[in-house]
Amino acid sequence: MNLKDHIRGVPDFPKPGILFYDISTLLRNADxxxxxxxxxxxxxxxxxxxxLAGVESRGFLLAAPLALKLGCGFIMLRKRGKLPGPIVALDYDLEYGTDRIEIQADAIQPGQRAVVVDDLLATGGTMAAGIALLRKVGAEVPAAAALIELEFLKGRDRLDVPFEVLVTYDK
Known part of the structure; x- marks a missing residue:
C-alpha cells in the first residue's frame, strides 16, 4: 500500500505558501x-x-498506539505549561524566535531507552530539542521516528541519532 495515497496536501495552510501534509485522511482509513x-x-x-516519547500534539497520535503495539510505555513531550507537577524544560531556537518543550520530571528513569516519535520531520528543530530534553533527564535516545519527512528541509541533518520514516516528500 502506498501511504502517500492516504495523506492529503492542503495548500496555503496555516499560511500562504505552506503545503500542509494532513494525516487525518490516513487516520480515518482503518486499513x-x-x-x-x-x-x-x-x-x-x-x-x-x-x-516512546510523543511530541505534541500529532506525535501523540502515533506514539501512543505504537507504544501499545510494541508493549512499551508512552510519555509526552509538551509545549510550555501543559504538564502538571514538577517538569523539566528545554528552550530551543526556531527559524524566527524560540520555543520551549517540557517533560514531567518523573516521566522517565535514567538509562531508559526512549525513541522520539512525531508525525512529521520538517526543519528538525523540535525533534532535536526532544532528543536533547530526554538526554537532559538521563534517558538514552537510540533513534527518532516520524510518519512523514520533508527531505528538502534537511531536518534529518540536525539529528544525531538514526531516523526512521515511512513517507518522504522531496519538494
Whole structure:
C-alpha cells in the first residue's frame, strides 16, 4: 500500500505558501492506519525502546498506539505549561524566535531507552530539542521516528541519532 495515497496536501495552510501534509485522511482509513502502524512498529522495534516519547500534539497520535503495539510505555513531550507537577524544560531556537518543550520530571528513569516519535520531520528543530530534553533527564535516545519527512528541509541533518520514516516528500 502506498501511504502517500492516504495523506492529503492542503495548500496555503496555516499560511500562504505552506503545503500542509494532513494525516487525518490516513487516520480515518482503518486499513491504511493499520499498515502505517505495522510498518512503523517494525522500524522502531529494531531500536529496542523501553518507552516512546510523543511530541505534541500529532506525535501523540502515533506514539501512543505504537507504544501499545510494541508493549512499551508512552510519555509526552509538551509545549510550555501543559504538564502538571514538577517538569523539566528545554528552550530551543526556531527559524524566527524560540520555543520551549517540557517533560514531567518523573516521566522517565535514567538509562531508559526512549525513541522520539512525531508525525512529521520538517526543519528538525523540535525533534532535536526532544532528543536533547530526554538526554537532559538521563534517558538514552537510540533513534527518532516520524510518519512523514520533508527531505528538502534537511531536518534529518540536525539529528544525531538514526531516523526512521515511512513517507518522504522531496519538494
Amino acid at each position: 491504511a492506519w493499520q499498515v502505517a502502524m505495522g510498518r512503523l512498529a517494525k522500524l522502531v522495534r529494531a531500536h529496542h525502546p523501553d518507552i
